[in-house]
Each structure stands twice: as C-alpha cells, then as structure tokens.
Amino acid sequence: IELHYGKHLQTYxxxxxxxxxxxxxxxxxxxxxxxxxxxxxxxxxxQTLNHNIYFLSFSPKGGGEPKGKLAEAIAAKWGSFENFKKEFVAAGTAVFGSGWVWLAKDNAGNLEITKEPNAGNPITKGLTPLLGFDVWEHAYYLDYQNRRADHLAELWKIIDWDAVAARY
Known part of the structure; x- marks a missing residue:
C-alpha cells in the first residue's frame, strides 16, 4: 500500500x-x-478521485461488516453481506485488464456493483461511489503476483465501514 499510495497516487x-x-x-x-x-x-x-476514495476506505482497525442503513441496503439487495462480498469479488476478478470494481448508489439509495475500466468511476453514470477496489496490477502485484482474487479477498480485512457508510 505504501508504494501504491506514495508513488501511483502522487503521479496522478x-x-x-x-x-x-x-x-x-x-x-x-x-x-x-x-x-x-x-x-x-x-x-x-x-485515478486521483478513485484512489482518494480507495485509501480513505481503509483503516488498521477495519474489517467486519457494515452496520445501520448501509447494512440493511446490502442485505435487501444481495440477501446477506457474504453474498454481496462474493458478487463484489467476482465482479472485480472479471474486470478485463485494469480498472475498478465499485459499490455505488443511485439517488434513491439503491445499491449496485459496477465494473469500470481504467480510470472509470460510477460518478460518470450519475451514481455515488461508496467503495472501490483497485484491480490494476500495481495495486497487488508485489504481494499477490497475478492472484487478483486473493488481493480482493484480503481487502475486506481493512475496510473502514464507518467511512464507507458516511458516503451512503
């Protein structure tokens, strides 16, 4: 994360x-x-916006599950937090090449998972980005080589759900 934050984000x-x-x-x-x-x-x-959201969604005391209205919306849409995580990781793994997987909401508060190539962000579709996972190789290659799914699975351990819920 240090290289990713200090070099890639700063370059953008x-x-x-x-x-x-x-x-x-x-x-x-x-x-x-x-x-x-x-x-x-x-x-x-x-990439600047995406990485700002990305890094501000992490905490050394992160992990667990969302609470409150965000948790309710996730359960209503996907049946459970576990089902949401599976679909989110599957979407992120399926992004061809470089890009992002996002949890986003529309103006009515309805949630969806979007896949965006390269510097894409759901804001360009009128959605509010809540949580984004970077699926570019620079985000994980040093630690996970070509194992994108392993990287995505590990990110859940550092997500600051209070920060994500604040965007909801």
Missing amino acids: ITNLNNLVPGTKFENADLETIVKESDGAIFNNAG
Missing part, C-alpha cells in the same frame, strides 16, 4: 496539476473534472 495528482492550468478545469473540483473531462485530464482526475 502531479500529472493532473500539470494538465489543468489554462483549461476550464483550472478551478473546478475533482468530481466536476471527472464528470466533464476526457483524455489525459480524465484519466488523471479519475
């Missing part, structure tokens, strides 16, 4: 900061940039 931030001066995005917030940009600006803004 630096690139974005170098790309937006003189554009209509110069003073825009990150979500607006992701919703309205394309090309290199979108890729770097998307």
Whole structure:
C-alpha cells in the first residue's frame, strides 16, 4: 500500500496539476473534472478521485461488516453481506485488464456493483461511489503476483465501514 499510495497516487495528482492550468478545469473540483473531462485530464482526475476514495476506505482497525442503513441496503439487495462480498469479488476478478470494481448508489439509495475500466468511476453514470477496489496490477502485484482474487479477498480485512457508510 505504501508504494501504491506514495508513488501511483502522487503521479496522478502531479500529472493532473500539470494538465489543468489554462483549461476550464483550472478551478473546478475533482468530481466536476471527472464528470466533464476526457483524455489525459480524465484519466488523471479519475485515478486521483478513485484512489482518494480507495485509501480513505481503509483503516488498521477495519474489517467486519457494515452496520445501520448501509447494512440493511446490502442485505435487501444481495440477501446477506457474504453474498454481496462474493458478487463484489467476482465482479472485480472479471474486470478485463485494469480498472475498478465499485459499490455505488443511485439517488434513491439503491445499491449496485459496477465494473469500470481504467480510470472509470460510477460518478460518470450519475451514481455515488461508496467503495472501490483497485484491480490494476500495481495495486497487488508485489504481494499477490497475478492472484487478483486473493488481493480482493484480503481487502475486506481493512475496510473502514464507518467511512464507507458516511458516503451512503
């Protein structure tokens, strides 16, 4: 995580900061940039937003299960937290190449799992991203080589469900 956070995320931030001066995005917030940009600006803004959500969803005291309304919504949609985890990991494992798997909600609070290629984020589809798992090889290759599913299974141990629920 240290390499991923310190090198990859910082590179996206630096690139974005170098790309937006003189554009209509110069003073825009990150979500607006992701919703309205394309090309290199979108890729770097998307990865910055995605990684911000990703890293802020972790805690050394994480793990367990969500509580409250988020837990109720997960149970209503998938029948149980275990079923949700299985579908989420299956979706993340099925992303071809690089990208993200997301738990997102619509304006009515309905949950769905989305798969996004590359720098994709469900915000571009009018959804609110709640939890995203990075399935790019840089997220796991040093620790898990080509075993993406093992990496995804381990992330549940550090998820800060209070932080995720706050986005719900």
